[in-house]
Amino acid sequence: MSFFDKLKSGVAEAGNKAKIAVEVNRLKMQNSSKQKEIDQEYQHIGKMVFDSLERESMCSPEQLQPMVDRIVQLQDEIQLNLHQINAIADEKKCTCGHTVPVAARFCPECGHQFIEIEKQEGDV
Amino acid sequence: MQQFSVVLQETRKWFQSFRLYGVLAPFELHLLFGALGIQFLHELLYAILPYSSHHALSVIFETIPLLVISHYAFWIGAWMTLVSGNVKYLPYALWINAFVILFPFKNIGLNDLVGALVYVGLGYALFRYTASAYANVNPSGRETHKF
Ligand SMILES: [Zn+2]
Numbered sequence: 034m035s036f037f038d039k040l041k042s043g044v045a046e047a048g049n050k051a052k053i054a055v056e057v058n059r060l061k062m063q064n065s066s067k068q069k070e071i072d073q074e075y076q077h078i079g080k081m082v083f084d085s086l087e088r089e090s091m092c093s094p095e096q097l098q099p100m101v102d103r104i105v106q107l108q109d110e111i112q113l114n115l116h117q118i119n120a121i122a123d124e125k126k127c128t129c130g131h132t133v134p135v136a137a138r139f140c141p142e143c144g145h146q147f148i149e150i151e152k153q154e155g156d157v
Numbered sequence: 158m159q160q161f162s163v164v165l166q167e168t169r170k171w172f173q174s175f176r177l178y179g180v181l182a183p184f185e186l187h188l189l190f191g192a193l194g195i196q197f198l199h200e201l202l203y204a205i206l207p208y209s210s211h212h213a214l215s216v217i218f219e220t221i222p223l224l225v226i227s228h229y230a231f232w233i234g235a236w237m238t239l240v241s242g243n244v245k246y247l248p249y250a251l252w253i254n255a256f257v258i259l260f261p262f263k264n265i266g267l268n269d270l271v272g273a274l275v276y277v278g279l280g281y282a283l284f285r286y287t288a289s290a291y292a293n294v295n296p297s298g299r300e301t302h303k304f
Contacts, residue, residue: 059245062288 056121060114067107067114074100074107162291169240182237189234189250195227196257204261245287245294251280 078100085092119125124132125147127140139146172178181188199218206214218224231254238247255276258269286292 055245055249059284059288059294062284066285066288 053121057118060118060121064111064114067111071104071107074104158286158289158291161286162293165240165244165293168236172237172240178237181233182241185234185237185241186243186246187234188230189238189247190253192227192231192234193250193253193257195223196231197253197260199224199227200257200260239283242294244283244292248280248284248287251276251283255280 078097081092081097115126119135123135125135125137126132127143127145127147129140129143129145131140131142133140137147199214202214203211231250235247235250238244238250255273258273258276259265287294
């Protein structure tokens, strides 16, 4: 391989890495603002419960339901983003919390065997 | 943020009425980061080369005038990237620009500091925008110019 070929592939690889990093950072930022919104909803719920306790008339679960729904939805979206981050970065997360390459069959930390993920990839 | 997104869409339509935009648009990131590279090289060479070579540098950067060209290339690239699906790269360009303004970190005046802070702030605001649901960001990074 000539010097320029090497340089070219090096630059291409660096560009690819930068692209991945940019996308991962964007998704992480997205998740942190989603988490902030979840915290706001929690606060909202807390305030409603507090007010109702002070008035000594408990608010009904139906009143709290929209906020609960929103929180569940946001949590789902966060999980989806985490999966996407792993997919982009060619990584997956073990149940022990260790991050391993997407092609790994066993976790080097805890020895966990990845079965379900392999199946999922087979489906796609 | 939704209003900002609408503004960007309209700006893009306006840009597209110029034929030059169609010619330059595929190179928006090259313009943007190339210009930053030239500006950084300018600062770096002046910082590391001895005084005797400053004349040659001034021929390259001021007489040719590479530095002015790179300033305009940065602005053109920045505006075109802003309205494209590559907008997610623009915050990093703004942060790099702040870095280049401060580089090589000596004789930093108040105007450099204010300029750098403005770019860091703008970059952060834009980063927040690109992470929002309103941003028109294509995940693959390319096929920006269909519309
Ligand atoms: Zn494990």
